Amino acid sequence: MRGSTHLFSGLAAASLLGTDLPGLGMAALGALLPDIDHPDSLISREITPGAPLGRIGRGLIGLAILGAWYQTRLPLLLTVGITFVALAFLPHRGITHSLLGLVLAWLAVKALGWPQAPFLIGYGIHLAEDLLTPSGIPLLYPWQERMRVPLIQTGGIIDRALGLTAMVIFLIAAWRYVPVLLH
Template sequence: MMGRAHLIISTGVALSVMGMSGVPVTLPAAAVALVSSLLPDIDEPNSLLVRNAIPSGLLRILQLAMIGAAIFVVFYGKEYAPWNIALAGLIGIVSYLPSRTLRHIVMFLIGLGLISFGQSFSPWNTIAGSVLIAGSLVTHRGLTHTIYAAAAWTGLLYFASQDKTGGESLWFAGGLSYSIHLLADALTNRGIRPLPPFKWRIKLKIMSTGSKWGRMVENVCIVLTLVLVWYVFMAS
């Protein structure tokens, strides 16, 4: 499914289930559910989550900065010739890489920075950095689309929210929203491999992401989700 569909369906269904189960639906829980609805696609550079976190405009600025850095190295690093030329060439090559690859590089570097320098501010920076590095290295619908990843994310939220007011809502919302994303992707022709290294794949083949029929299925699911939200929070 596309990012917009995941955002609405996973968040809406997760919050609705919380409402029906008597779990308090709080603003922080809604925010966690929203992020978790897109988090499995952090391994896809052009996903809704990554494109908004690292927009194309930022990549253009980065490319211009790298070109400027390459020129600087050529003219102000002459005493290190020919290594300055080699370094400038490498920087120039990186600046012309496709947007997908550049986003992966940016994710990796940000993750490395969070792990190296963010620990002193918050332990969550180390976790966020690790997630970014992992997302930049794994293939799409790989590790992030497994039961292991869903369990790990739920566990992180559980332990991080202990002794906090409304903590139950946070891990419940995050784990459920993440899992619903995986179930939604299981509707597609490609499906998911929930338990690697086992080759067993869940693929119901109801839709193909990006196709006309796929968009129709997504829209139907979105409408049903909105009806569910209305019923749980407004009609009842």
């Protein structure tokens, strides 16, 4: 699935469940995070634009962030630093596209004290959508067998229609936030 489809599907689901504004941010993070292991994904392009040397660059960025954590002891820096170092070694649609990845990401979100339910909604929607592609996902990682129900081609008409529908649902459901944002 395309990054925009994941993003709007996660946002639509969370907004329909009455998530507040910070929760919507967490739903967006959860919906995009599984693809952080792919250098051309929406989240990777936004977080590490032009990272030198691809995976090696991510590892170096992670080490720099861990150095900042060592100086400040901010838990967020530790979590992000470890993540970036790990990304230097992880293949796309590996652990981040599994139930184990979901649990590990949820534990990090919980440890940081961030909203958990919307994050889990976004992450779960991402996994469900990628399960519907021919590539499938290793849902029971470390078992490498990919599970799939090949109904949707990434970038195909159904993917685009799903993304557009989710965007419209999100915009309608999020309309209630307009007065809050204007004040």
